[in-house]
């Protein structure tokens with residue numbers, strides 16, 4: 042069963058696993074580049090990397106309307122509870138849980154995490170998915186870190202099919218460090234995100250993808266918001 046990944050803009054992704062739809066970091070209505078509105082999102086589970094507004098702005102409304110289970114840190118789960126979202130799975134770094142079509146593991150990320158009202162969000166995270174026969178890594182907001190080599194190591198003889206990486210700089214790693222991340226992760230396909238949304242993170246995604254391909258590190262594709270790729 043092919044897995045479909047759709048970028049809706051910024052750091053928000055829809056993952057069709059064949060057994061359900063996951064949303065990563067729901068940020069739609071206030072995202073200047075979003076391809077859809079929060080009210081039109083349907084999903085079975087929501088994965089959250091950290092508490093910053095550009096990753097959770099539409100989390101409460103979508104979670105309440107859809108009833109989808111939210112996988113997030115313990116601290117974000119507590120905060121969601123106070124906002125009337127009960128269907129959460131409180132996790133922490135290193136934890137793995139079942140999602141429709143496979144599993145999701147909460148990986149490390151070097152960043153910060155507070156919720157829009159200032160509440161501490163726990164550690165920031167990345168997500169390593171094994172769904173529908175595909176291994177997909179969402180780095181979340183992070184600096185480059187050498188454990189990416191470990192995250193990319195083959196598991197059961199299978200390396201990463203896809204690595205989704207921030208290239209925006211300023212708040213996360215920039216283009217050069219993101220190329221190094223691809224070198225460490227060794228995915229088949231690298232997809233850039235978390236750039237082009239606002240002036241501080243303006244970057245040339247096509248130039249970055251060309252650099253990745255020319256260095257023969259991986260295939261790299263630049264999506265426009267609303268565009269999908271099929272894996273497998």
Ligand code: NI
Nearest residue numbers: 091093152182
């Ligand atoms: Ni952030």
Ligand code: MN
Nearest residue numbers: 093095182212
């Ligand atoms: Mn961010």
